[in-house]
Every structure is written in structure tokens, then in C-alpha cells.
Amino acid sequence: MEHLTDFLKNAKAAAHVMSVLPGKRRSAVLNEMAQALLAQKETILKANAEDMKNAEAAGLSEAMCDRLLLNDKRLEEMATALCEIAALRDPVGRVLDGWVTDDGLKIEKVAVPIGVVGVIYESRPNVTADVAALCFKSGNVAILKGGKEAICSNTAIAAVLQSVLKANDLPEAAIALLPDGSREAVGWMVQQDRYLDLIVPRGGEALIKFVSENATVPVVKHDKGVCHLYVHIGADYKTTERVAINAKVQRPSACNAIETLLIDEKIAPAFLPRLKKAFDEAGTKLRGCEKTCAQIVIDPASEADWDEEYLSNTLAIKMVAGIDEAIAHIHRHGSSHSEAIVTTNHAAAEQFLNRVDAACVYVNASTRFTDGGQFGFGAEVGISTNKLHARGPMGVSELTTYKFQIYGDGQVRK
Amino acid sequence: MEHLTDFLKNAKAAAHVMSVLPGKRRSAVLNEMAQALLAQKETILKANAEDMKNAEAAGLSEAMCDRLLLNDKRLEEMATALCEIAALRDPVGRVLDGWVTDDGLKIEKVAVPIGVVGVIYESRPNVTADVAALCFKSGNVAILKGGKEAICSNTAIAAVLQSVLKANDLPEAAIALLPDGSREAVGWMVQQDRYLDLIVPRGGEALIKFVSENATVPVVKHDKGVCHLYVHIGADYKTTERVAINAKVQRPSACNAIETLLIDEKIAPAFLPRLKKAFDEAGTKLRGCEKTCAQIVIDPASEADWDEEYLSNTLAIKMVAGIDEAIAHIHRHGSSHSEAIVTTNHAAAEQFLNRVDAACVYVNASTRFTDGGQFGFGAEVGISTNKLHARGPMGVSELTTYKFQIYGDGQVRK
Numbered sequence: 001m002e003h004l005t006d007f008l009k010n011a012k013a014a015a016h017v018m019s020v021l022p023g024k025r026r027s028a029v030l031n032e033m034a035q036a037l038l039a040q041k042e043t044i045l046k047a048n049a050e051d052m053k054n055a056e057a058a059g060l061s062e063a064m065c066d067r068l069l070l071n072d073k074r075l076e077e078m079a080t081a082l083c084e085i086a087a088l089r090d091p092v093g094r095v096l097d098g099w100v101t102d103d104g105l106k107i108e109k110v111a112v113p114i115g116v117v118g119v120i121y122e123s124r125p126n127v128t129a130d131v132a133a134l135c136f137k138s139g140n141v142a143i144l145k146g147g148k149e150a151i152c153s154n155t156a157i158a159a160v161l162q163s164v165l166k167a168n169d170l171p172e173a174a175i176a177l178l179p180d181g182s183r184e185a186v187g188w189m190v191q192q193d194r195y196l197d198l199i200v201p202r203g204g205e206a207l208i209k210f211v212s213e214n215a216t217v218p219v220v221k222h223d224k225g226v227c228h229l230y231v232h233i234g235a236d237y238k239t240t241e242r243v244a245i246n247a248k249v250q251r252p253s254a255c256n257a258i259e260t261l262l263i264d265e266k267i268a269p270a271f272l273p274r275l276k277k278a279f280d281e282a283g284t285k286l287r288g289c290e291k292t293c294a295q296i297v298i299d300p301a302s303e304a305d306w307d308e309e310y311l312s313n314t315l316a317i318k319m320v321a322g323i324d325e326a327i328a329h330i331h332r333h334g335s336s337h338s339e340a341i342v343t344t345n346h347a348a349a350e351q352f353l354n355r356v357d358a359a360c361v362y363v364n365a366s367t368r369f370t371d372g373g374q375f376g377f378g379a380e381v382g383i384s385t386n387k388l389h390a391r392g393p394m395g396v397s398e399l400t401t402y403k404f405q406i407y408g409d410g411q412v413r414k
Numbered sequence: 415m416e417h418l419t420d421f422l423k424n425a426k427a428a429a430h431v432m433s434v435l436p437g438k439r440r441s442a443v444l445n446e447m448a449q450a451l452l453a454q455k456e457t458i459l460k461a462n463a464e465d466m467k468n469a470e471a472a473g474l475s476e477a478m479c480d481r482l483l484l485n486d487k488r489l490e491e492m493a494t495a496l497c498e499i500a501a502l503r504d505p506v507g508r509v510l511d512g513w514v515t516d517d518g519l520k521i522e523k524v525a526v527p528i529g530v531v532g533v534i535y536e537s538r539p540n541v542t543a544d545v546a547a548l549c550f551k552s553g554n555v556a557i558l559k560g561g562k563e564a565i566c567s568n569t570a571i572a573a574v575l576q577s578v579l580k581a582n583d584l585p586e587a588a589i590a591l592l593p594d595g596s597r598e599a600v601g602w603m604v605q606q607d608r609y610l611d612l613i614v615p616r617g618g619e620a621l622i623k624f625v626s627e628n629a630t631v632p633v634v635k636h637d638k639g640v641c642h643l644y645v646h647i648g649a650d651y652k653t654t655e656r657v658a659i660n661a662k663v664q665r666p667s668a669c670n671a672i673e674t675l676l677i678d679e680k681i682a683p684a685f686l687p688r689l690k691k692a693f694d695e696a697g698t699k700l701r702g703c704e705k706t707c708a709q710i711v712i713d714p715a716s717e718a719d720w721d722e723e724y725l726s727n728t729l730a731i732k733m734v735a736g737i738d739e740a741i742a743h744i745h746r747h748g749s750s751h752s753e754a755i756v757t758t759n760h761a762a763a764e765q766f767l768n769r770v771d772a773a774c775v776y777v778n779a780s781t782r783f784t785d786g787g788q789f790g791f792g793a794e795v796g797i798s799t800n801k802l803h804a805r806g807p808m809g810v811s812e813l814t815t816y817k818f819q820i821y822g823d824g825q826v827r828k
Contacts, residue, residue: 016745016769016771019769019771020768020769099790101783101788101789101790102790103783103788105779105783107789112771114801114802115771115801193626197801197802198801198802212607212630213630216626216627218632218633218800218801218802218803219632220802238824239823239824242824242826243824243826245826246826246827247826250826250827331430349821353819354434355430355433355434357430357433357526357529357817358817359817359818360817360818360820361817361818361819361820362820362822363820363821363822364821364822364823364824364825365519365820365821365822365823365824365825365826366822366825366826366827368826368827369515369517369519369820369825369827374515374517374827375515375521375818376513376515376516386632387528387529387611387612387632387815388528388611388612388632388634388802388803388815389632389802389803391815391816391817391818392817392818401801401802401805402805403771403772403773403774403775403805403806404773404774404775404789404805404806405767405775406774406775406776406777406779406783407763407777407778407779408776408777408778408779408780409653409778409779410652410653410656410657410778410779411778411779411780411783412656412657412659412660412661412664412779412780412782413660413664413780413782413783413788
């Protein structure tokens with residue numbers, strides 16, 4: 001892996017340059033990158049056409065091909081996203097805490113870039129520009145590994161970004177595609193903790209398992225979402241229907257869509273027939289526990305359904321005796337991503353918020369809001385299902401760590 | 415490993431109880447634990463005598479035996495530490511950030527316990543009480559694995575703490591020693607990410623390497639410290655001597671002691687003879703680079719010296735051309751633990767603080783201050799050499815993560 005050792009050494013060297021690059025320059029360079037993407041439109045679209053041709057030849061599904069496609073509008077959106085990231089408040093240098101010790105040392109806890117960040121992702125070529133921009137904005141070096149189906153588009157986009165780095169006398173290694181995308185190369189890279197500071201895998205279960213099992217570098221996972229909506233006995237029907245339909249149907253393939261609806265058995269007889277009607281109109285396939293199937297005529301759910309991330313317009317429904325059973329079910333089957341309760345009862349709302357162990361816990365709102373853009377982070381590197389470092393949507397702040405800067409005037413320890 | 419699966423399941427169940435235990439009760443229980451340690455003094459000292467007997471039979475060094483020894487005074491210190499931890503501000507429930515989105519969702523980022531925390535450590539039995547208390551204070555479940563030389567003392571201490579849990583109707587699994595301390599058991603445990611949320615290894619390089627390579631659970635390492643003191647051209651001699659002697663000599667076996675002194679070649683002729691005299695008086699063995707040896711008569715340093723953590727009263731000295739060479743040396747050989755500059759020059763101080771990539775960067779103060787107690791954290795689980803989650807001294811705040819609690823009134827995503 002000698003060719004990759006040099007590649008990582010260059011990345012580490014670039015990280016030292018990036019860590020002292022003023023925020024104003026980082027923003028200015030990002031705006032130039034946005035312009036360059038538009039100026040080099042023809043080259044990028046030509047590369048994308050090559051990917052599209054290969055995708056069709058390989059028989060990729062229509063949905064996959066659509067995700068892969070770039071056009072004028074999508075390139076403009078990509079450029080706009082870069083400008084938005086450039087305009088965010090600089091996450092580097094924030095003083096997170098500070099105090100003076102009994103010895104008179106002034107301690108400041110200051111946000112600093114993480115260093116070299118590897119991101120592994122799939123299909124959409126705009127992720128290449130987004131992730132590169134988020135890492136650059138936060139003073140990090142980005143090592144990107146996209147899917148092989150988008151290799152021509154990703155290479156063209158990275159080349160444009162690197163040309164801007166070069167024109168600004170900045171190391172091109174600050175934004176680089178991993179030159180060897182083989183499984184062996186990835187497996188080797190995630191063990192190079194001397195050069196790599198963080199690895200973010202976004203993708204299927206197999207990828208995440210592979211990275212987690214092989215990495216010695218810290219991993220922030222963007223894993224699956226098995227999310228629930230719990231309809232409490234104190235729920236208002238209209239809110240229930242609006243939130244449930246949105247959380248399932250608005251984009252069933254997203255990780256923040258719900259998979260299971262838990263409903264209090266005391267209101268189930270009144271709510272279930274109306275909910276069935278609404279879900280039928282939305283084209284949702286329903287599966288229910290035994291008690292649910294006794295109320296409405298739907299397919300029975302098996303035990304495996306409670307752990308399933310459908311990624312499609314399918315919903316499992318389970319009746320529960322109350323909030324304790326609902327929370328126990330969530331802790332047993334959920335993936336600690338996004339969980340919601342619908343209720344008008346204040347105590348139940350607070351109990352749910354406090355007891356449920358998940359990145360995002362909602363009262364009377366759709367789980368679909370778990371998203372860097374919706375949270376106001378500008379954009380996101382991913383949605384962390386880790387408990388440590390970053391949890392939930394990861395924006396530029398989550399791409400920083402901290403150090404302690406300590407000012408003394410000759411203090412020594414007694 | 416079936417006996418350990420049940421053990422971890424109980425730990426996870428206890429974590430759900432701990433996560434909603436009010437801070438006031440956590441503090442009260444800790445104060446009771448402090449009292450119980452004193453009340454059960456005889457039992458603990460008897461168990462410790464057993465460890466001491468085995469240690470002597472096994473021919474452990476005098477230093478090791480002293481670390482292992484408990485007596486009335488040390489037990490009282492242990493109890494006092496528990497009361498101090500009880501008195502700390504509750505780290506759980508702090509609202510770290512909060513805002514309202516364009517959709518009118520109120521988002522609060524709230525500190526919550528991490529969950530189940532495994533800590534692997536060596537020798538000193540007081541670590542058992544300290545770490546258990548820090549985890550308990552922060553609402554976590556502690557799984558403790560101490561060294562086998564302290565097994566009787568650790569078992570006795572844990573039993574006392576558990577008796578207080580039991581008397582308070584709290585799950586005894588909230589503070590537990592790993593029932594099987596074999597390498598196989600540890601290797602298995604660090605892969606149980608379903609039950610374990612964090613593992614903190616504190617100890618020798620072999621342990622840390624073993625845990626890092628085998629863990630799928632997130633690891634916060636307490637690794638070695640190769641720390642430097644850089645004597646800038648603008649340094650004042652008196653401060654240099656005071657800080658240098660303290661940073662090396664006050665406790666050479668600590669990870670925050672310095673291993674290498676870097677000195678600007680322009681002031682070296684004036685400073686080195688005086689520093690040699692001071693270090694000779696302190697009994698420090700000096701090794702120097704070629705240029706240093708041309709100024710003072712000391713042993714020559716080899717290339718390997720620059721990467722060495724001596725853990726003894728030995729210091730390597732290297733002359734550098736200026737701040738760039740000093741920082742490059744630190745980045746090449748340092749372990750990103752604690753780094754210091756002595757200077758009267760403001761610009762040099764700021765440059766060093768900003769450019770050096772380490773957990774703690776000091777101006778005109780000893781690196782020996784990198785310590786939870788000295789930082790005002792009360793006590794510490796360890797000193798993290800990770801870049802992520804926690805960096806530097808880890809107190810109770812660093813034993814929390816966060817979740818987003820989101821208040822809506824029926825919002826759905828457009």
C-alpha cells in the first residue's frame with residue numbers, strides 16, 4: 001500500500017496547513033469553488049454522461065440512475081450549497097469554555113479542526129462537493145471515497161475543486177479522492193490512525209459493518225434508522241394522522257422515516273380505522289400485531305418486522321398497554337436514531353423526551369426533521385447513529401474537536 | 415461467553431434506570447458510599463493485606479507494592495474523593511444549545527449519560543472507587559476491570575459500593591467488576607457494541623494496542639505522553655529553569671511530564687550550561703543532540719530518543735533553529751498530549767498555541783498541570799489522547815453525550 005502511504009502523508013501535511021488557514025480565506029475559496037463548478041459545467045456533465053452510459057449498460061434501476069444524474073439545475077444547486085456552506089459561521093476558533101484555575105492559569109477550550117477526515121459514501125455525485133465543502137469550511141482535509149458508479153462524475157468534481165486549491169497556493173491534498181477504491185485499500189486505510197483522524201461511513205449495512213470491524217481510526221457511523229411513532233392515549237387524532245402520514249410517506253427511503261407505529265390500546269379502537277383509511281389513500285402497506293389485526297383487516301406482522309428498516313412505503317403497527325411498553329419496545333428494537341410521541345399530555349411528553357435513548361426525540365412532530373438542513377446546520381456530512389463525538393445530524397461544528405490553550409506566567413505544579 | 419452476555423444485559427438494563435435517576439439522588443448515594451467505605455474499613459484493609467501478601471510473594475517491586483497499599487489515610491482520601499465528586503455540579507441535563515427552527519420546532523441539545531462505560535486500569539485500588547463514582551455521578555453504569563494484583567482490594571471496594579446500591583433499591587449492576595478478567599473475555603467484551611457504549615483503557619502500550627485493534631465499541635484511549643518544552647529565543651531564563659525542572663522532575667513517571675526539551679540555538683549557549691547545572695542537582699540524566707553535546711558534556715541522544723516516553727528522570731535535549739523546526743519536531747514525535755513554550759514574545763506564544771496540535775498547549779507553565787484535579791474537574795477517569803469525543807483530562811462532563819429534544823405542535827416536513 002505504498003502509493004497510499006504517500007497519499008495519507010500528504011493529507012496529514014495538508015491538515016497542518018488547513019488548521020491555520022483563516023476562516024475568511026476558507027470561505028472565499030469555497031465561493032471560488034462554487035463559481036468554478038459552474039464554469040467547468042461542460043466537463044462535469046460530460047463525465048456524468050459517461051457514468052450514466054455505464055449505469056445503463058450495467059442495468060442500474062431507474063431510481064439509481066436518477067440519483068446519479070447531473071444536469072444544469074443540479075449543478076446550480078451544488079454551487080448554491082457551496083455558497084451556503086461558505087456563509088456559515090466559522091466553527092473553528094470558537095471558545096467553548098474558559099476559566100482561571102486556583103493557580104492562576106487561564107484555560108481556554110477552543111474548537112479546532114479534527115484533521116484528516118475520510119468519508120465513504122454512495123451514488124449521488126453532489127455528496128462529493130457537499131462533503132468536501134463541509135470539511136474545508138471546518139479546516140479539515142477530506143479524503144473521499146464515492147461509489148464506483150459515480151467515479152467519472154466524482155473525479156471531475158474533485159478536479160475542479162483541486163484546481164481552485166492550486167490557484168490559491170493551497171495543497172491539493174486538502175480535498176482528494178481515495179486513489180484506490182478496492183476493499184483492501186479501504187480496509188487498510190481505516191487502520192492508519194497515524195494519518196487519519198476520523199472515518200465516516202455512509203451506506204449499506206455491509207459497508208458499515210466492514211468499516212466498524214476493521215477500523216482502529218475512530219468511526220462515526222451513519223447507520224440505519226428504525227424509528228417509531230408512539231401514539232399516546234392523550235393524542236389528538238388530527239395531529240396523529242398528519243404526523244404519522246408525513247413520517248412514513250413523505251420519503252419512505254430516508255433513514256428518518258418511521259418503520260413502526262406504536263398505539264395505546266385504549267385509543268386504538270377509535271384511531272385505527274381512520275388511520276387505516278388515511279394510509280390506504282397514501283398507498284402504504286400495513287402490517288399489524290395480533291391485537292391490531294383484530295381491529296383492522298391488514299397483513300399480520302412477524303417478530304422480524306419490529307427490527308426491519310423497510311426503506312419503502314410499508315408500516316408495522318403494534319398496540320401497547322402504555323408508555324412503559326412503548327419505551328421498552330423502542331429500546332429493544334429501535335436504532336437510537338429518531339423517535340416521536342404524539343400527545344396532548346405534558347407529563348407523558350416530558351417522560352418520553354427524558355427516557356427515550358435516541359439521537360433525536362420528538363413531541364408532536366414528524367421524525368423526518370432529523371436532517372442537517374432542517375436543523376439549520378446548512379448541510380450535513382451525515383446523521384450519526386454513534387453515541388460519542390457527534391449524535392444526530394453532523395454539520396460543520398461536528399467536524400471540529402477541541403484543544404485546551406493554557407496561559408501561564410511561570411506556574412509549576414506543587 | 416454466555417455468563418458475560420447476561421452480565422452485559424444487566425448492565426444495559428441498569429443504564430436505563432440510571433439515566434432517569436435524579437442528580438440529587440445520585441449525589442446522596444455517593445455520600446452514603448463514602449460513609450460505607452469508612453464503615454467497612456476493616457474488610458477492605460483485610461482484602462488489601464491479601465493482595466499485598468500475594469504481591470510480595472510474586473516479587474513485585476517496592477514502587478508497585480506502594481501503589482497497591484491501602485491504609486487508614488488512603489481510605490479516608492478515597493472517601494473524601496467520593497464526597498467531592500458528589501458535590502460537583504450535575505453534568506446530566508445541562509442544556510448545551512437550543513434554538514427554534516423556521517418551522518417553529520424548539521430544539522434543545524441536552525447532556526445525557528453515555529450509558530454503559532467499561533474502564534480497564536491497573537494497580538491503584540483507589541481508581542476503582544474514583545471511576546465508579548465518576549460514572550455514577552454522570553448517570554452511567556460502570557464496568558470495571560482492574561489489575562489482577564489488586565483483585566482482592568477491588569472486589570472488597572466494589573462490594574461495599576454495591577451494598578449501598580442495594581440499600582437504595584438501585585440495580586447492583588450499575589457498578590460492577592468484570593467477572594472474568596481474561597484476555598479472551600476483554601477481547602470479547604470490547605466487541606459487544608449492543609451493550610457497551612464506551613471503553614476507556616488506561617495502562618501500558620500493549621493493553622491499549624490490544625483494545626484498539628479488537629474493539630468495535632468506541633474507545634477513548636489514555637495513551638502515552640511524549641511531551642515537549644520549547645524554549646523560545648524570547649524566553650526568560652528563570653521561568654525556563656523553573657518550568658523545565660518542574661515539568662521533568664516533579665513526577666517523572668507521569669504521562670504529563672516532559673521527555674524532550676527543545677531549545678532555540680541562539681540562546682542555547684547562554685542557557686544550556688545553567689540548565690545542565692540545575693538538572694544535575696535534580697538528578698536528571700541528560701541526553702543531547704550533536705549541537706547540544708558541543709555545548710555541554712552529556713550523553714549523546716540517538717534518533718530513537720525523540721520518540722521515547724522515559725517514565726523516569728531522563729531528558730533529551732535538542733537544539734532547533736526556531737519555532738518552525740520546534741513545531742515540526744513536536745508534530746513528528748509528540749503524542750498530542752501536552753506541549754509547552756517558554757517565551758516573553760506575544761506573537762510566538764500565540765503562534766505556538768494555535769499551530770501545535772495537542773490536547774493541552776501551554777505558554778509559560780508546566781505540562782504537569784494536565785490533570786482533571788488541576789483543571790478543576792474534581793477527579794478524572796483518565797487523560798484522553800483521542801482527538802474525538804474527549805481530549806485531555808476527562809471528568810464527569812466528558813462522561814456525558816447529548817441528545818436533541820424537539821418540541822413541536824404538529825409540524826410535518828414539506
